[in-house]
Amino acid sequence: MSVDRSSRSEKWTGDVMKIEHQFLDRLLTAREAAEMLRVEVSTIRRWTSDRRLPVCHPGGGRAVRYRQSDLLKCLEKWSKPALRDTAP
DSSP states (O other), X not given: OOOOHHHHHHHHHHHHHHHHHXXXXXXXXXXXXXXHHTSOHHHHHHHHHTTOSOOBOGGGSSOOBEEHHHHXXXXXXXXXXXXXXXXX
């Protein structure tokens, strides 16, 4: 009896991609976002009110959550060195 392993590996790869996508789009609280970015919760709240961080409101309520993928994009953006004008 032969087993078709190719379809199994394709399914497994697809499952991993789904899990990875769900992990990156996990919604975080302000405390979790602060831990991830290694800042104080008050800094997260200030950046939120200054609109430096994108937020989402699950269920349309007042609760604020942060997509992990958005925070990773912010980290990438903020960690790039700024190009400076070297002209005299």
